[in-house]
Amino acid sequence: MKVWLYRSRRVPLRALALAVAVCATLTACGGTAARAGKPVVLTTFTVLADIARNVAGEHLAVESITKVGAEIHGYEPTPGDIRTAAKADLILDNGLNLEAWFAQFVDDVRVEHVVVSDGITPIPIGEDAYQGKPNPHAWMSPLNVQTYVDNMVRAFEKLDPAHAADFRANATAYKAELQRVHTDLTTTLSVLPPNERALVTCEGAFSYLARDAGLTEKYIWAVNAEQQATPQQIASTIEFVRADRVPAVFCESTVSDAPMQRVVEATGTRFGGTLYVDSLSEADGPVPTYLDLLRHDATTISTALTGRKP
The missing domain is CATH 3.40.50.1980 (Nitrogenase molybdenum iron protein domain)
Structure with missing residues (x-):
């Protein structure tokens, strides 16, 4: 499955826009998390969702577009995904060209959007059709994910200022765990x-x-x-x-x-x-x-x- 070149069946933007309009009229589209009154944070895949939950704690409802076990590179979005995006208060994605499939409708929903890899120096892929393009797998470095966490903290503080201190405390504890994994691996x-x-x-x-x-x-x-x-x-x-x-x-x-x-x-x-x-x-x-x-x-x-x- 490809990261930058796709042959997936695209959902027409007009149909996606219609899905948003329909969703706005249905209370079921709100979801359990939204009914609980918490701001909803949507991520593009499960790894980002878990990192975000550790930073958010109990204050935000974090959901993932893709499910566990999914191959993220060639994911084919559905009309249901636009309904999920429409109810979110914040969307987090990895960037580095990983989720090109998400770009077809993320610009059509009025939701704040943050790229969590911002600030990371990308490593280029050096061969074949991908030569010179960034390797998108920056989350496989515990050191890089500490930058992901910092970007999430800033986004969450803006979304929910009342719990900014909790987000920072959660981030500090989580970054210590990330550093421990890195240290243990390099030492071994x-x-x-x-x-x-x-x-x-x-x-x-x-x-x-x-x-x-x-x-x-x-x-x-x-x-x-x-x-x-x-x-x-x-x-x-x-x-x-x-x-x-x-x-x-x-x-x-x-x-x-x-x-x-x-x-x-x-x-x-x-x-x-x-x-x-x-x-x-x-x-x-x-x-x-x-x-x-x-x-x-x-x-x-x-x-x-x-x-x-x-």
């Missing part, structure tokens, strides 16, 4: 020799995490796409793993790991496990919160690369 990986400090994945979704953890990144494809990995992409990855004697490789939860298993078969390296990027899991799953996602990925990566159990 510091024992690796230079050639083994490599993060090999299916998608290039870990550029920011790899940079912050001092890892060399290698991936089969740059962005999740509809076509399978090419022989050239797999061959390049095999060559990298062999040359650097990379001890383990990984793949993401929303795509097939079959191409990476071919790398494993060709090189004799280990498959280190499944990593989570674009979505949280259900409450009883492995990554029900963003901090769980970070800790899961950090533990999976460090255990596989060092051979040491946490």
Whole structure:
């Protein structure tokens, strides 16, 4: 599925505008959260929603357009999404070209809109059709998400000034947890020799995490796409793993790991496990919160690369 080029079926803007008008006449469109009297914050995917809930605490109702397990890149919005957007008081999106699908109707609703990645220096994607475009996965860095949190605090203070002190206190505590994940990961990986400090994945979704953890990144494809990995992409990855004697490789939860298993078969390296990027899991799953996602990925990566159990 593509980030910048889409073949999805677009919902006509006229139809979306009609949906907004219909929604305004139906009390059901208000939703449980709105009836509770709290300002409604809408995010584009579940990771942002969980981060926002930690900052908002009990004062705001935070909802996500996409559901758990969804592949965020190629999401196809529905008329129901415009109804959800119309009732929100604030919309948060990641930016960096991640949610191009959302742009088709976000400008047609009179709702405050904040890009939470503002202030982050993007890492460009350096190959194929995406060359020079920003890698959108900035949330995979615990350090970057501290900037996300600061942007949310400013937006929430404007939305609900009476609870500004609570938003700031929540943010301080949450940023400390983010810093702890970063510190634990970098400390664990510091024992690796230079050639083994490599993060090999299916998608290039870990550029920011790899940079912050001092890892060399290698991936089969740059962005999740509809076509399978090419022989050239797999061959390049095999060559990298062999040359650097990379001890383990990984793949993401929303795509097939079959191409990476071919790398494993060709090189004799280990498959280190499944990593989570674009979505949280259900409450009883492995990554029900963003901090769980970070800790899961950090533990999976460090255990596989060092051979040491946490």
